[in-house]
Amino acid sequence: MHVAMIGTGYVGLVSGACFADFGHVVTCIDKDGAKIEQLKSGGIPIYEPGLDTLVAQNVKAGRLFFDTEAAEAVKKADAVFIAVGTPSRRGDGHADLSYVYAAAEEIAGLMNGFTVVVTKSTVPVGTGDEIEKILRAKRPDADFAVVSNPEFLREGAAIEDFKRPDRVVVGTDDDRAREIMRELYRPLYLNETPIVFTSRRTSELTKYAANAFLAMKITFINEMADLCEAVGGDVQHVARGIGLDNRIGGKFLHAGPGYGGSCFPKDTLALVRTATDYGSPVELIETTVRVNDQRKKAMARKIMTAMGGDLKGKTVGVLGLTFKPNTDDMRDAPSLDIVPALQAMGAKVQAFDPAGATEARQLLRDIDLKEDPYAVAAGADALVLITEWDQFRALDLDRLKLLMNQPLMIDLRNVYRPEDMRVRGFTYVSVGRP
Template sequence: MRVAIIGSGYVGLVTGACLADFGHTVVCIDRDASKIESLQRGEIPIYEPQLSELVSKNAIEGRLTFSTTVADPVSDAEAVFIAVGTPARSRDGQADLTFVLDAVRDVAAALRGYTVVVVKSTVPVGTGDNVERVIREVRPELDYAVVSNPEFLREGAAIADFKRPDRIVVGAEDDRARDVMAEIYRPLFLNKAPLLFMARRSAEMTKYAANAFLATKIAFINEVSDLCEQAGADVQEVAHGIGLDKRIGSKFLHAGPGFGGSCFPKDLQAMIKMAQDHGAPARIIETAAAVNDQRKRAMARRIIRACGGIVRGRTIAMLGLTFKPNTDDMRESPAISIITALQDAGARIRAYDPVGMDRAREVLDDVEYCRDAYDCVTGAEAVAIVTEWDAFRALDLDRIRTLMARPNLIDLRNIYGPDQADKAGFRYVGVGRGKASIVDHEPRVPLALVG
């Protein structure tokens, strides 16, 4: 099929590359001329495993092209995907639909014949109705359908998620639109991917509800980890014990410094605002968002306590900056809050991340970026593991100990255990690991010192 995709960011580019790999003819469109020029040269503006190879392969074979113009690709398309950003509005947290509606107006002006307009962006419930209205205002004579097809892509595993999805959610009110969407995703049927057709508003809500539930699981296990520390239990054992219950599941039960990224924080705020607007306050979701914000600041206090309550003038090494491994995404990363709080308390920061340091430079000042983990810890009085990159899972702890000024290891991802750290001569602080996660006999740091 002939497909046009408006927006060549993370979702648009992954969607375009995967659909092209299925055999469809895809044009990815973006207003950013420099981005399109880079893509045409084979340069990928984001880090995502396997994406560069997939884009290159399908571009060479002629199934994937890039353009800054809307008219020709859209007029020739059987389906047009809207995959532009929906950032949170600063005044209320609601999703800003400016880019979506601007794209819809451009698409409406270019449509020819029956076309399915597919909203891939994460949008509030009822946006599909609004998109229909805008198209009708611009081109009342058009024959078209508007479909919701939310994405469920994990950064760092987006290609696998697209090609081997748990489900494909399609909100459509039109039989012809359902047929078009079934044909677009037909190559996945060999993998028995469930194609779920539902009402358009239900599809829009499904995206928000899924992210809110997963974020709530993270907030929940982080609160359990705090209780484990005080009660002398190990949160990893607890998480394993409850995760084997099929009603609960093991995923998203890893205690740590809180969630970040481009989806969870933004989508929770949008869902909270949406719930308030509809007179159905989402108290659990509000609490999950608040717990997560507090969690990031608490991790900075944990590092300060591990350093004896004072970090002014001291060097702290940070291993990992991105919000999760296998991405260069710094958006809402816990590392930002932690580093900022430590700097406010007077600490000097050395940092290393396998792929995220260029992005980190855009949002963090006065940080010394290092060439590898061992360079990062040299001369530091504490090292904190913030992101669970594979490169940090088998570090030579004995070597690290000799490079550091003081042997303080704050493992915010529980990559190492207390016994392993103790054997290497470290003073260990983990997360939810019973008494091993508590710094005894240390003064509590006033909140004012850490923001």
């Protein structure tokens, strides 16, 4: 089948490459000429493990193409995916749908024959209806169906998530569109992947509900971590104790400095705004948003307390800046709250992140970026582990101790065992553990 993917951001590029790997002919389209030239020359504008190889293989096979112009690809396409950004709108928290609607306007003038227009972007309930109105107003003669097909990709594991998903959700009442979507995802039938067909509005809401629930789960275990610290419990044992219950599950029960990234902060806020607009408030999610914001800010105070209450003239070494490992994404990362707060308290901050240096230079001021963890430790009065990259899991603790002004580690991801750190002579502070 022929696919046009409007947008070569994280979702569009990963989805386009994976559809091509399924055997479909895919053209990824973006207005950013520099990005398209980079992709054509073999470069990848985002950090995602395995994506460079996947793109190169499918370009070589003649199934994956990149273009700044949509006309030819859309005219040939059986399905046109809208995979553009929907950032939170400043001021009110609603999703900014200007890019989605602009894409719909462009697609309308280019459709040829029956075309399935698919929203892959995360959009509020009712957006598909608006896209349909735009298409119908501009092309009353056109034969098309608008479908919702939300993405459930985790940054750092996106290719695996696309090819071996827990489920595929498709929102449409059109029989022809349903068959085209089945054909697009046909390779997944071999893995017996559930494909859930539902109404378009239900599909749109499912995406927000999924992310809001996971965000709520993270926030819950973070509050349990605070309670564990107060009563002398161990949050990791609590998480395991409840996670072994199949009704709860162990995923997303890892205490830390709060959630960030491109999805959870934006999507929880958008769901709250949508619910308010429809007069059906979601108070659990409202509380989740508020508690998570407070938590990220509280982490700097936790660090200050561990360092004796005064950071003036002290050096803090930070390990990890991205919102999670295996990505260069720093959108709403806890580090964006923690680092400036430490600096405001008088600390000098030096840091290392395996993939986030370029973003960090743009988003964080006066931060001294180092080439490896040991350079970060040199002269530091404390090490703070913010992002749990694999290379931070087995550091040479004896070497760190020699390099630091004092052996203090504040581990916001509970990577290390408290007893091991004590044996090595470290003062060790973690989250939700005695």
